[in-house]
Amino acid sequence: DIQMTQSPSSLSASVGDRVTITCRASQTISIYLNWYQQKPGKAPNLLIFAASTLQSGVPSRFSGSGSGTDFTLTISSLQPEDFATYFCQQTYGTPLTFGGGTNVEIK
Amino acid sequence: QVQLVESGGGVVQPGRSLRLSCVASGFSFNTYGMHWVRQAPVKGLEWVAVISYDGRNQYFADSMKGRFTISRDNSKNTLYLQMNRLRVEDTAVYFCAREGARYCSGARCKTVAMDVWGQGTTVTVSS
Numbered sequence: 144d145i146q147m148t149q150s151p152s153s154l155s156a157s158v159g160d161r162v163t164i165t166c167r168a169s170q171t172i173s174i175y176l177n178w179y180q181q182k183p184g185k186a187p188n189l190l191i192f193a194a195s196t197l198q199s200g201v202p203s204r205f206s207g208s209g210s211g212t213d214f215t216l217t218i219s220s221l222q223p224e225d226f227a228t229y230f231c232q233q234t235y236g237t238p239l240t241f242g243g244g245t246n247v248e249i250k
Numbered sequence: 251q252v253q254l255v256e257s258g259g260g261v262v263q264p265g266r267s268l269r270l271s272c273v274a275s276g277f278s279f280n281t282y283g284m285h286w287v288r289q290a291p292v293k294g295l296e297w298v299a300v301i302s303y304d305g306r307n308q309y310f311a312d313s314m315k316g317r318f319t320i321s322r323d324n325s326k327n328t329l330y331l332q333m334n335r336l337r338v339e340d341t342a343v344y345f346c347a348r349e350g351a352r353y354c355s356g357a358r359c360k361t362v363a364m365d366v367w368g369q370g371t372t373v374t375v376s377s
Contacts, residue, residue: 187295
């Protein structure tokens, strides 16, 4: 199985900060890496797919980059509604696997 | 409005069975692959299974193989997850999700991500 390692597991940031979350795959996954945002009690929401493609309706302050084994999610200017947990996911092969999540908290 | 609505969760004893349903609306259900994903309390996301648009192909996470069955009835726009021989560690919120985010490289396109999710249904396995 492909292991997905996210870091950090949590971070504290202020509104307006630039935030970067990383995800590393245990083997190459090309660009088959997705990012989701999840708020408490809610379903995940797709932000970025295929490493860098912004899902329709997602604000442009979210961006993704990377290929192979190393990927990054960047929020250019953190907004109050961005405080949530973020998960990466590989869809290169089954079983599909998720990273452990990054909880973004208010500083 | 594109929507997925799960049902069928509840409290069940270890070793018993449960069937979850996911009713789709607002899109052509019979043209999309569908997934089940679960989330144990205060835990991360765990992929459970996927079924192709026509039901011919299914894949499962190793821990669910042989115990869980995924199926669909395209005439009813409904996805199912039959869970047998349930264990305490199967306790989770179960989400259904559409595999709809499409990535194209040149002339080749494939769906690569889950773009629509249901609200989830809670399964508690406890004696």
